[in-house]
Amino acid sequence: MNPVLYWLLVVIGIGITAVALILVAALLIFVERRLLGLLQDRYGPNRAGPFGILQSIADALKLLSKEAFVPPFADRFFYTLAPILVASSVLLSFVVVPVGPGLSWAGELNVGLLFVLAMSSINAYGVFLGGWASNSKFPLIGSVRAIAQLISYELSLGLAVMGVVLLAGSFSLERIVQAQHIPYIVLQPLGFLIFLICGIAETHRLPFDLPEAENELAAGFNTEYGGMRFGLFFLGEYMGVVLIAALTTALYLGGWHGPFQPWLAVPWFALKTLLIVLLFFWLRASLPRLRYDQLIAFGWKFLLPLALLNVMVTALVGLLWK
Incomplete structure (x- = not known):
C-alpha cells in the first residue's frame, strides 16, 4: 500500500476512534446517573428526552455555550x-x-x-x-x-x-x-x-x-x-x-x-x-x-x-x- 494512503487511513481511523470514545463517555455519564438513581432509590435524569437519554447531549451543549x-x-x-x-x-x-x-x-x-x-x-x-x-x-x-x-x-x-x-x-x-x-x-x-x-x-x-x-x-x-x-x-x-x-x-x-x-x-x-x-x-x-x-x-x-x-x-x- 502507498505509505501516504496508509498513514491517511491511520489518521482517519484514529479520528473516528476518538469520536467514538467521546460518544461512549457521554453515554456512560447517562448510564451512571440512571444506575445511581436506581441504586439509591431516587429518580435519575428523566427530563431531556425519553428516560432522560438526551441529558448528556444537553450537558455538552451547556458546556459548549458557556463563555x-x-x-x-x-x-x-x-x-x-x-x-x-x-x-x-x-x-x-x-x-x-x-x-x-x-x-x-x-x-x-x-x-x-x-x-x-x-x-x-x-x-x-x-x-x-x-x-x-x-x-x-x-x-x-x-x-x-x-x-x-x-x-x-x-x-x-x-x-x-x-x-x-x-x-x-x-x-x-x-x-x-x-x-x-x-x-x-x-x-x-x-x-x-x-x-x-x-x-x-x-x-x-x-x-x-x-x-x-x-x-x-x-x-x-x-x-x-x-x-x-x-x-x-x-x-x-x-x-x-x-x-x-x-x-x-x-x-x-x-x-x-x-x-x-x-x-x-x-x-x-x-x-x-x-x-x-x-x-x-x-x-x-x-x-x-x-x-x-x-x-x-x-x-x-x-x-x-x-x-x-x-x-x-x-x-x-x-x-x-x-
Missing part, C-alpha cells in the same frame, strides 16, 4: 494546557489497547503496557497543573492531594502488573492476552485486586476521589474551570474509567478470549469491559469517601507490601515450575 473564561489571577498558558493534557493522555492510551486479535492502532507494540503507565503519569501532570495554574487555594490543595495520591498507589499499580508480565514474558498487551489460556485473574487474584483498587484511585472515583472532594474543596483541582475546559476534565475522567476497565480485561480477564471465536472477539472484549465499568458505578453508590490520611496509609502500609509479595511469589513459583 471560555480565564480567571485574571491564573497562569493562562498552563491553565489552558492542563485539561488538554488530561483528555489527550487518556485518548492516546487507547492506541495500544487490543480489542481483538491484531486490532489495535499501534499493532503489537512490545512496550504497550509501559506506554499506558507513562500516559497515566502525564494525566497526573495535567491534574496538578490544573490546580496550580488556577492560583487559588482549594484547587491547589486538590492538586497536591492528587500528587500525594499518585505516589501512594502508582508504585503498587506498577508492581501489580509485573506479576502479569512475568507470566506472559512480555510488556505487549496483545501478547499478554494471547498468553492467557487461563485468565490471569485465576493465577493472579491478589494482583487483580491491587490493580483494580489502584485503577479506582487513578480515575479519582469513590472511595478515592480526594482531589475533587466536594464537601471539603468545593470541586477540587478544577474549581476555577468552566465551559469546555471543565468538560475536558470531566471527559478525561470517564474515558479513564473505560481505559482502566479495558486494561483490566486485557491483563486479567482473558481479553477477547471467549466462546464463538473469532467472530465475537470484539463484542466479548466490550462486554467484559462494560461489566468492570458498571462495577465502578456500583462502588460509587455504595462506599463512603476515605479520609486523606487513610488513603496514604492504605497505599503504603497495605497495597505496596502486598504488591511486592505478589511479585516475589510469582517469580519464585515461575522459577520452581520451570
Whole structure:
C-alpha cells in the first residue's frame, strides 16, 4: 500500500476512534446517573428526552455555550494546557489497547503496557497543573492531594502488573492476552485486586476521589474551570474509567478470549469491559469517601507490601515450575 494512503487511513481511523470514545463517555455519564438513581432509590435524569437519554447531549451543549473564561489571577498558558493534557493522555492510551486479535492502532507494540503507565503519569501532570495554574487555594490543595495520591498507589499499580508480565514474558498487551489460556485473574487474584483498587484511585472515583472532594474543596483541582475546559476534565475522567476497565480485561480477564471465536472477539472484549465499568458505578453508590490520611496509609502500609509479595511469589513459583 502507498505509505501516504496508509498513514491517511491511520489518521482517519484514529479520528473516528476518538469520536467514538467521546460518544461512549457521554453515554456512560447517562448510564451512571440512571444506575445511581436506581441504586439509591431516587429518580435519575428523566427530563431531556425519553428516560432522560438526551441529558448528556444537553450537558455538552451547556458546556459548549458557556463563555471560555480565564480567571485574571491564573497562569493562562498552563491553565489552558492542563485539561488538554488530561483528555489527550487518556485518548492516546487507547492506541495500544487490543480489542481483538491484531486490532489495535499501534499493532503489537512490545512496550504497550509501559506506554499506558507513562500516559497515566502525564494525566497526573495535567491534574496538578490544573490546580496550580488556577492560583487559588482549594484547587491547589486538590492538586497536591492528587500528587500525594499518585505516589501512594502508582508504585503498587506498577508492581501489580509485573506479576502479569512475568507470566506472559512480555510488556505487549496483545501478547499478554494471547498468553492467557487461563485468565490471569485465576493465577493472579491478589494482583487483580491491587490493580483494580489502584485503577479506582487513578480515575479519582469513590472511595478515592480526594482531589475533587466536594464537601471539603468545593470541586477540587478544577474549581476555577468552566465551559469546555471543565468538560475536558470531566471527559478525561470517564474515558479513564473505560481505559482502566479495558486494561483490566486485557491483563486479567482473558481479553477477547471467549466462546464463538473469532467472530465475537470484539463484542466479548466490550462486554467484559462494560461489566468492570458498571462495577465502578456500583462502588460509587455504595462506599463512603476515605479520609486523606487513610488513603496514604492504605497505599503504603497495605497495597505496596502486598504488591511486592505478589511479585516475589510469582517469580519464585515461575522459577520452581520451570
